[in-house]
Amino acid sequence: MKKTWTLRRQLNILLALIVIFQSVALVSALLVSQVFFMLDAEAVRLLNNTTETRMETFNSAVGLMIGNMADETQQLNSELILLARQKGVSPESLYLDNGTYNETALLASDSLVSILKQNRVTGAFFILNGSNANQDDQAAHSAVYIRNATPEDGETSNFLLEIGPMAVSKQYTMATSIRWNLDMRADQEASSFDFYEKPIWASTQFKNSEMERYGYWSTPQDILKDNQQVVCYTMPILDENGKGYGVMGIEIDMPYFSQSYLPDSDLIYQNSFYVIAGMENDALDLNWFIPSGVLAKTYLKSDEELRLKSLEDDGIYETKLDELGSMICSVRELKVYSGNSPFADQNWTLACFVPSDVLRENSLSVQQKLVYSIVLTTLLAFSAVFVLVYFFTRKISGVAKYVRNLSPYDEIHFKPTGMLEIDDLTSAVQLLSQSLVNVSKTTSKILELSLLPIGGYEVLDNSKHVILTDFLYWLLHLDPGSLITKEDWQTYYEKLTNYPMEDYENIYGYYDQYTEKQLWLRILEAKSPTGIVGVILDVTDDMAEKQRLTNELDYDALTGLLSNTALKREVTRKIKEAPDKIGAMIFIDLDNLKYINDNFGHDVGDRLIIRASEIFRYFEQYQGLVSRISGDEFAIYLHNYDHQDPIRKIVKTLYDNEYYLTTPDGFRNRIRFSAGVAWYSLDADNVTDLLKLSDFAMYEAKSKEKGRMFEFNRKYYEQMSYLLENREAINRLLDEQLIRFAFQPIVDLKTGEVVAYEALMRPLLDNFKNPTEILAVAAAQSKLAQLERLIILLAFQTIEERSEEIGSKKIFINSIPSQRLNDEDSQMIWDNYSHHFDRVVIEVTEEESKDGKNLDKKVEYIRKSGMQIAVDDFGVGYSNEIRILSLLPDIIKIDLEMIQGINKNVDKQNLVANLVSFCHQKGVKVVAEGIETKEDLSTVIKLEIDYAQGFYLGYPSFELAEISNPVKEEIIKQR
Amino acid sequence: MKRKVIAMCIILSVLFLLTACSAGEKTALDPKNPVSITLWHYYVGDNKIALEKAVDQFNKTIGSEKGVVVSAVAKGSIAELEKAVTDSAKGVINAEPMPDLFSAYPDKALEIDQMGKLCDLNDYLSKEEKSRYVEEFLKDGQFDGDRQLILPIVKSTELLYINQTAWNEYAAANGVDTQKLTTWEGVYEAARGFYQWTDAKTPETAWDGKSFMGIDSLANYVIIGNKQLGVEIIDGANQKVVLNRTVMKKLFDNYYGGISLGYFNAVGKFRSDDIKAGDLAAYVGSTSGAAYFPTWIEKNNTQSPIDLLALSYPVFAGGNPDAIQQGAGMSISKSTPERQEGAALFLKWFTAEDQNIEFAMTTGYLPVQSGAYENAAFKESLESMRSGEQSEKNVAAVYDIALDQIMDRDTYASIPFSGSYDVRTTLEKSLIAMAATGRENAMVLKEQGMTEDEILKTLDLNARFEEWMTTIRNNLNERGIVYTENQ
Structure with missing residues (x-):
C-alpha cells in the first residue's frame, strides 16, 4: 500500500534530508582532510621543539661550565706546581705541611670561589690525595668544599664552608656549615668516590690531552651525607708530568638542577615533566635520574627500567605511567662529554613527558567544538525548516480544513492562496462540487420517479447534521431540505426501529401517527469510512402478503386450531415473555377415534375431531393455546400461572362434563380422551420437551386408566422412557431386521443329549437391552405384528442357513401370541420353509394370549403346518389348566420361578410333580426352565421332567453349543 | 505547530544556559591544573x-x-x-x-x-x-x-654560648664562676680577665690575649639592652625611636670598649665560626644557631674537642632579665x-x-604552635638528644635554656612601625663601624705602649658616644624617622 503523507511532512523530510546530507558532507570533508591528525602532528612537533631547545640550552650551559672549569683547573694546576716548587716539595705532598697546605687550600678556594661566581652551580670542591689533619688515615683527603645557596648571585657571604680550614672561612668571611669538617673521607662504598677516582684514571689513559677530556660526571648521590643528592663534575689536578693528585669539581644539587636546568616553566602542558636519565634500547634506565620536579619524582619508579615505544617522529616515544596513563615522550641525548672522552659512552638523555591526552587536547577540543557546532547548526537548520514549512503549508492546510468543515449544503467558496497551482486546484474542486450537487439532485429525482418507496440517509462522523433523501422527509413528515441534527435523527431512528419484527431481519414495524397507518420498513445500514449510510425501504405491502400466508400455515385447516408449528412458536414466545411463571402443557388423545373411524368412516371421524376441537377451545378463555398436533392428538398450553392448582382446577372442570357425539346410527357416543400434563418449568423448560413429556404422561394415562388425566411422573418416565425414546429405534430395527438369534440348549434328561435349542431374539441395536424391551416398545407402538413377522421370517431364514448344524434337533421359536402372520406371509413361509416345519416348535406365552381369536387362528395354522406348539413360562401369570387344554400344546415349559430352588421347596415339588403327571397323561412333554444349580437338576430329574434348559446346562450362544460332558454324565448317572 | 516551535526554542536556550553555567566553586585550586x-x-x-x-x-x-x-x-x-x-x-x-x-x-x-x-x-x-x-x-x-x-614559622631567642673547655680552664685558673656571666658587666669583666689571662701566657708577646666574647646581632643587643633597662628604643606604639642617652651610653661603652681592647671580637661571618677558629670563647647568639656550635675547634690544623655551656642571655646590672624573641x-x-x-x-x-x-x-628553632610544646614527638626527640652524640647534647642544652626563657622569663620583640627596620640597621651598622674604628685606633695606641685604661681614655668614650649618637640621628633624620632623645 502506498503511504499518503501530508505535504508538510514531505517537505519537512525533504529539507531535513538536505540538512543532514550537508552535515554529513562537512564531517566527511573534515575526516578526509585529516585536519585533526595535522593538529596532533603540530602538537608533537611543538613538543619536540621544546625538548630540542631545552637540550640546546642545557648543552650550551654545560659546555660553558666545562670550559670554565677546565680553565680554572689548569690555572690551579700551574699555581700549585709553582707553589710546590717554591716550597721545594712535590705537588703530591702539598698536604703534608700545615703552612703549605693552608696556602694550597687558599689557592684552591680562590679557584673554587671563582668557579662558584661564574657558574650556576651549588657547590665547588677541591680534594687532595691525602689528609693534612689525619695524615695516617689513608681514606682521609684534605679538601675544600664550598657551597653556594644562591647560585644566581655569587655573593661570597652566602657561601658556606662545608669542608676546609678556618683560614678559608676567614679569608672570605664565609660561614661554616653544621657539618663543617677538615677532611673528606673515601671510606664509602667504592663507587661513590668515583668523582675523585674517575677523572684521575682518565688522565692516566690519555696523557697530555686537553682537560675537558678527563672531565667526569657522577650521577646523583649524597656526597656530604646531609640528605642532599647532588650531581658532580670533576676534573683532575695534575702535576708537571700529568699525574693526578687531586680533583677539582662542582656540584649541582637536585632542587637547583631542577629549577635551573630543567625548569617546568618550559612546559606549557599540564602534568608534564622533564627527566634526565640514561637511555638504552628504547628504555630509560631509572637506576639514576634527575627529575625536573615533584611530578617526575612521583611517577617515575627509581631502579626500574621504563620501556618506551618509538613512534613515527624522530625522538618521539610513547609509554604508560601508572596514574598519568599514556604519555608522549620527546627524547634528546644530552652532550655532557666531548666525543673523545673515555666516558662518552655514558648516556645522558633528556626526556620530556607529556600526557598524550593533554598533548592532543587542542585537537580534541577543536574536534569537540566542531561536533557541537555541527550538531547545533543542524538543529537550528531543522527548526528553521520546521518553521518555514509550517508557514508555507499553512495556506494549503487552511484550504483542506475549510473543505473538511463544509456541509454538503454549503456553497463552496475558496479563499485564494496566492499559489497558482493550489488556486487552480481549488477552482477545479469548486466546479466538481457543483457538478456533484447536480448529480446528487438527479439521483434523488430518479429515485423518486422510480416510485419505489425508498430513501437514504448518511450520518457523518465529523458533521453535526444528517443527510436525508426526499423520501425520508416525506416519511417523517418533515420539511424537505430542513437541517436534521444528529440528536434529532437519533430520536427518529429510535422511533423507526422500535419494533423489530421477529423472524424478519432488518424489518421494523412502524406506526405512522399522522396517517394512522401501520407500516413495515426495511432498514439497512452500512459503515462507511466517514460514518454511517443507511437505506429505508417501505415494505408494508410485502409484509401484509407474508402475514396472510403465515396465517394459513399457523392454523389447522380442519379445526382452525393452531398448528403444531404455530404452537411451538407461540409457546416459546410465551415462555420468553414470562419465564418465571408456571405453565402446563396438556397433551390429549381421543380414545375412540379409531373405533369411530373403523365403524362409521372418516367423515364421522372428522366430525369427532371438530367436535373435540370445540370442546378444547374451552381453554381459550384461560389464554390457552389450543392446537391440534395430528390426528386425534391435541396439545393445549396454559401459561402465566403462579401455582399448579388453578391449572389442575381448569382441567378438572373439563373432565367434570360429559361430551357426546351422535353417530349416524343415532347412537350418542361418549367422547373420551386421555390427557397428560407436563409442567413448565418443573418438568421441562422448552416446548419440545414439554410436548414430549406431556405425551408420555398421556401415554401413561392411556395405558393405565383410559379417559383420565395423568400428570407427568418422572420416576415412571425414567423407567419407561425407552418406550418413547425407542420409537424410532424400533422402526429401524424392524426395517433393517436388526436382530439375530442366540441358541440355548434344551437337554433330554433321560439321555443327557441336547435335543433342541431355544432361539432367543437378540437386538443388534444398543437402544434395547433385552427382548422384553423390544416387545414392550413394539407393543406400545403397535408394531407387534411387524415384530412377529420379523421374528418368524428371520427364524426360518436362520434355520435354513444353519440346517446342517441343527440336524435333527428341534428349534424353539418364541412367537407373539396376540399376533399372527397375514395370509400372504404365511403362504410365503409355507412355500419356502415347509421342509423345516417338523423341527420347529413355536413357543407362545400365556400372558399375551388374550386376543383369543388371533391365537386360535394361529394355533390352527401351526397345527396344520406340522409344527409343534410349546407353552412358555408355564406356571406364572394367567396360567390355568383350561387354557392349556384349549391349546393342546405339545410341550409345556415350566417357568423358572417354579423351578429355581425346587430342591428345597416341597410345595414346588408337589406342584411340579402334579403338573408333570397331568402333562404326561395328556401326552405333553415338560421342559424345566432356569436350571442353574446341580441340586435343581437332580430334583427335576427325580420329578421325571423330560427336558431341561438353563445356565447350568448351557448359556444361550450364537453357536449351537453341546452340553458339557460332566453335566451329561451327571444326568446319566441319575437315571 | 507553533507551540512545538516555541518549546524547541526554550529547550535550546536552556541547553545554552546549562553549558554556560558551571558549578559554583569553593576553592580556586584545581588539581588538574596545579x-x-x-x-x-x-x-x-x-x-x-x-x-x-x-x-x-x-x-x-x-x-x-x-x-x-x-x-x-x-x-x-x-x-x-x-x-x-x-x-x-x-x-x-x-x-x-x-x-x-x-x-x-x-x-x-x-x-x-x-x-x-x-x-x-x-x-x-x-x-x-x-x-x-x-x-x-x-x-x-x-x-x-x-x-x-605574617604567619610565624619558627621562633628563636638569644642566649649565651660558651666554649666550656676554654672557660673551665680560665675559671679554674682565676677562680671565677659562671655566676659572673649573668650580667653584661660580669661578662665584660670576665672577658677582660680572659684576655689578660691568655695574654699573660706569652709574656714575650704583648697584646696577644684572646678575645672572649662575641655578639651575633648588635641590633638585638641594643634593643634588648634598652628593654632590660626600661626603654623601648623602637617604640611601635608611638611610631618613633626613643634614644635614652644614659642607657645608650652604657650599651656603647660595654661594646665599644670590649671590642677596642680586644675583649670582644667579631671575625668571621658568625660568632660560631669564630668559636670554631678558636678566636672566641663565648658569644650571645640565636638559639637557631645551636647546631652550628661545634664539638671541636680547629687548632693548628687539627681538631680539638670542646664542650658547650649554654647560659641565659646576660642582663645589664639592675635591669629586667628580658631576652629577645624573634624569628x-x-x-x-x-x-x-x-x-x-x-x-x-x-x-x-x-x-x-x-x-x-x-x-x-x-x-x-622553636615551634610556633602551642601544641608542639606538649607534643610527645617534640619531647621525645629532646630527650633522645640529651643522651645522644655531643652535637645533639649541645642542641638539647640550648633548648633547655631557650624553653626556660620563652616559657618562664620575659621575652621581648619590638613592635615595628614604618621604617623601624632601618632603625635596626642603623643601630647595628653604626655601632659596628664605631667599634671597628675604635679597635683600629686602639691597635695603634697599643703599639705606642699604652695601658688599657690609657687607651680608653685616649679613645674618649664620651666623645665617641656623641659621635655614634650623631650618626644615628643623621641616619634617622635622613630616613624621616621620628625620634626623641632623653637622658
Whole structure:
C-alpha cells in the first residue's frame, strides 16, 4: 500500500534530508582532510621543539661550565706546581705541611670561589690525595668544599664552608656549615668516590690531552651525607708530568638542577615533566635520574627500567605511567662529554613527558567544538525548516480544513492562496462540487420517479447534521431540505426501529401517527469510512402478503386450531415473555377415534375431531393455546400461572362434563380422551420437551386408566422412557431386521443329549437391552405384528442357513401370541420353509394370549403346518389348566420361578410333580426352565421332567453349543 | 505547530544556559591544573635542605592532591632576601617577579604591606586554626589592629654560648664562676680577665690575649639592652625611636670598649665560626644557631674537642632579665586567588605541628604552635638528644635554656612601625663601624705602649658616644624617622 503523507511532512523530510546530507558532507570533508591528525602532528612537533631547545640550552650551559672549569683547573694546576716548587716539595705532598697546605687550600678556594661566581652551580670542591689533619688515615683527603645557596648571585657571604680550614672561612668571611669538617673521607662504598677516582684514571689513559677530556660526571648521590643528592663534575689536578693528585669539581644539587636546568616553566602542558636519565634500547634506565620536579619524582619508579615505544617522529616515544596513563615522550641525548672522552659512552638523555591526552587536547577540543557546532547548526537548520514549512503549508492546510468543515449544503467558496497551482486546484474542486450537487439532485429525482418507496440517509462522523433523501422527509413528515441534527435523527431512528419484527431481519414495524397507518420498513445500514449510510425501504405491502400466508400455515385447516408449528412458536414466545411463571402443557388423545373411524368412516371421524376441537377451545378463555398436533392428538398450553392448582382446577372442570357425539346410527357416543400434563418449568423448560413429556404422561394415562388425566411422573418416565425414546429405534430395527438369534440348549434328561435349542431374539441395536424391551416398545407402538413377522421370517431364514448344524434337533421359536402372520406371509413361509416345519416348535406365552381369536387362528395354522406348539413360562401369570387344554400344546415349559430352588421347596415339588403327571397323561412333554444349580437338576430329574434348559446346562450362544460332558454324565448317572 | 516551535526554542536556550553555567566553586585550586608557587627564603645549610625536603613532601602529598606546586628559592641571607623582595615589590628594573611566599620579619612585612602587596592571612585562617599558634608569636605578625601579615614559622631567642673547655680552664685558673656571666658587666669583666689571662701566657708577646666574647646581632643587643633597662628604643606604639642617652651610653661603652681592647671580637661571618677558629670563647647568639656550635675547634690544623655551656642571655646590672624573641615568619603577596590560596595552604601545612617540629629541630628553632610544646614527638626527640652524640647534647642544652626563657622569663620583640627596620640597621651598622674604628685606633695606641685604661681614655668614650649618637640621628633624620632623645 502506498503511504499518503501530508505535504508538510514531505517537505519537512525533504529539507531535513538536505540538512543532514550537508552535515554529513562537512564531517566527511573534515575526516578526509585529516585536519585533526595535522593538529596532533603540530602538537608533537611543538613538543619536540621544546625538548630540542631545552637540550640546546642545557648543552650550551654545560659546555660553558666545562670550559670554565677546565680553565680554572689548569690555572690551579700551574699555581700549585709553582707553589710546590717554591716550597721545594712535590705537588703530591702539598698536604703534608700545615703552612703549605693552608696556602694550597687558599689557592684552591680562590679557584673554587671563582668557579662558584661564574657558574650556576651549588657547590665547588677541591680534594687532595691525602689528609693534612689525619695524615695516617689513608681514606682521609684534605679538601675544600664550598657551597653556594644562591647560585644566581655569587655573593661570597652566602657561601658556606662545608669542608676546609678556618683560614678559608676567614679569608672570605664565609660561614661554616653544621657539618663543617677538615677532611673528606673515601671510606664509602667504592663507587661513590668515583668523582675523585674517575677523572684521575682518565688522565692516566690519555696523557697530555686537553682537560675537558678527563672531565667526569657522577650521577646523583649524597656526597656530604646531609640528605642532599647532588650531581658532580670533576676534573683532575695534575702535576708537571700529568699525574693526578687531586680533583677539582662542582656540584649541582637536585632542587637547583631542577629549577635551573630543567625548569617546568618550559612546559606549557599540564602534568608534564622533564627527566634526565640514561637511555638504552628504547628504555630509560631509572637506576639514576634527575627529575625536573615533584611530578617526575612521583611517577617515575627509581631502579626500574621504563620501556618506551618509538613512534613515527624522530625522538618521539610513547609509554604508560601508572596514574598519568599514556604519555608522549620527546627524547634528546644530552652532550655532557666531548666525543673523545673515555666516558662518552655514558648516556645522558633528556626526556620530556607529556600526557598524550593533554598533548592532543587542542585537537580534541577543536574536534569537540566542531561536533557541537555541527550538531547545533543542524538543529537550528531543522527548526528553521520546521518553521518555514509550517508557514508555507499553512495556506494549503487552511484550504483542506475549510473543505473538511463544509456541509454538503454549503456553497463552496475558496479563499485564494496566492499559489497558482493550489488556486487552480481549488477552482477545479469548486466546479466538481457543483457538478456533484447536480448529480446528487438527479439521483434523488430518479429515485423518486422510480416510485419505489425508498430513501437514504448518511450520518457523518465529523458533521453535526444528517443527510436525508426526499423520501425520508416525506416519511417523517418533515420539511424537505430542513437541517436534521444528529440528536434529532437519533430520536427518529429510535422511533423507526422500535419494533423489530421477529423472524424478519432488518424489518421494523412502524406506526405512522399522522396517517394512522401501520407500516413495515426495511432498514439497512452500512459503515462507511466517514460514518454511517443507511437505506429505508417501505415494505408494508410485502409484509401484509407474508402475514396472510403465515396465517394459513399457523392454523389447522380442519379445526382452525393452531398448528403444531404455530404452537411451538407461540409457546416459546410465551415462555420468553414470562419465564418465571408456571405453565402446563396438556397433551390429549381421543380414545375412540379409531373405533369411530373403523365403524362409521372418516367423515364421522372428522366430525369427532371438530367436535373435540370445540370442546378444547374451552381453554381459550384461560389464554390457552389450543392446537391440534395430528390426528386425534391435541396439545393445549396454559401459561402465566403462579401455582399448579388453578391449572389442575381448569382441567378438572373439563373432565367434570360429559361430551357426546351422535353417530349416524343415532347412537350418542361418549367422547373420551386421555390427557397428560407436563409442567413448565418443573418438568421441562422448552416446548419440545414439554410436548414430549406431556405425551408420555398421556401415554401413561392411556395405558393405565383410559379417559383420565395423568400428570407427568418422572420416576415412571425414567423407567419407561425407552418406550418413547425407542420409537424410532424400533422402526429401524424392524426395517433393517436388526436382530439375530442366540441358541440355548434344551437337554433330554433321560439321555443327557441336547435335543433342541431355544432361539432367543437378540437386538443388534444398543437402544434395547433385552427382548422384553423390544416387545414392550413394539407393543406400545403397535408394531407387534411387524415384530412377529420379523421374528418368524428371520427364524426360518436362520434355520435354513444353519440346517446342517441343527440336524435333527428341534428349534424353539418364541412367537407373539396376540399376533399372527397375514395370509400372504404365511403362504410365503409355507412355500419356502415347509421342509423345516417338523423341527420347529413355536413357543407362545400365556400372558399375551388374550386376543383369543388371533391365537386360535394361529394355533390352527401351526397345527396344520406340522409344527409343534410349546407353552412358555408355564406356571406364572394367567396360567390355568383350561387354557392349556384349549391349546393342546405339545410341550409345556415350566417357568423358572417354579423351578429355581425346587430342591428345597416341597410345595414346588408337589406342584411340579402334579403338573408333570397331568402333562404326561395328556401326552405333553415338560421342559424345566432356569436350571442353574446341580441340586435343581437332580430334583427335576427325580420329578421325571423330560427336558431341561438353563445356565447350568448351557448359556444361550450364537453357536449351537453341546452340553458339557460332566453335566451329561451327571444326568446319566441319575437315571 | 507553533507551540512545538516555541518549546524547541526554550529547550535550546536552556541547553545554552546549562553549558554556560558551571558549578559554583569553593576553592580556586584545581588539581588538574596545579598552581605554581614560588617561595623565597633565607635559610642556608641544613635549614635550606630541611625546607627543600618539606617542600618536596608537600608537593608529593597535599600539593598534588589540591593542585599546588611549591618551588623554594634560597636567597642567601635575610638582608639579601629583603632587598630582593623590596626590589620586586617596588618593581625595580631587572628585579625578579614578586614571590608568592617569602620569609619576612615584621618590620619588612609592614614596609611591603604599605606598598599594598601583602595579603591579610585572616582570609585564609579560621579562628580555630589561629588558636593553635602561640598567641604571642601570632601577634608579632599582626598590624593595624588585626591584619595578620605574617604567619610565624619558627621562633628563636638569644642566649649565651660558651666554649666550656676554654672557660673551665680560665675559671679554674682565676677562680671565677659562671655566676659572673649573668650580667653584661660580669661578662665584660670576665672577658677582660680572659684576655689578660691568655695574654699573660706569652709574656714575650704583648697584646696577644684572646678575645672572649662575641655578639651575633648588635641590633638585638641594643634593643634588648634598652628593654632590660626600661626603654623601648623602637617604640611601635608611638611610631618613633626613643634614644635614652644614659642607657645608650652604657650599651656603647660595654661594646665599644670590649671590642677596642680586644675583649670582644667579631671575625668571621658568625660568632660560631669564630668559636670554631678558636678566636672566641663565648658569644650571645640565636638559639637557631645551636647546631652550628661545634664539638671541636680547629687548632693548628687539627681538631680539638670542646664542650658547650649554654647560659641565659646576660642582663645589664639592675635591669629586667628580658631576652629577645624573634624569628621570621612568612608573608603571602597579593597575586591571583589560586596562588594566594595555594601559598596559604602550604603555610598552614608547614606550620602544623609535625612539619613544624621537624623543621625547627634541625638547628634549634622553636615551634610556633602551642601544641608542639606538649607534643610527645617534640619531647621525645629532646630527650633522645640529651643522651645522644655531643652535637645533639649541645642542641638539647640550648633548648633547655631557650624553653626556660620563652616559657618562664620575659621575652621581648619590638613592635615595628614604618621604617623601624632601618632603625635596626642603623643601630647595628653604626655601632659596628664605631667599634671597628675604635679597635683600629686602639691597635695603634697599643703599639705606642699604652695601658688599657690609657687607651680608653685616649679613645674618649664620651666623645665617641656623641659621635655614634650623631650618626644615628643623621641616619634617622635622613630616613624621616621620628625620634626623641632623653637622658
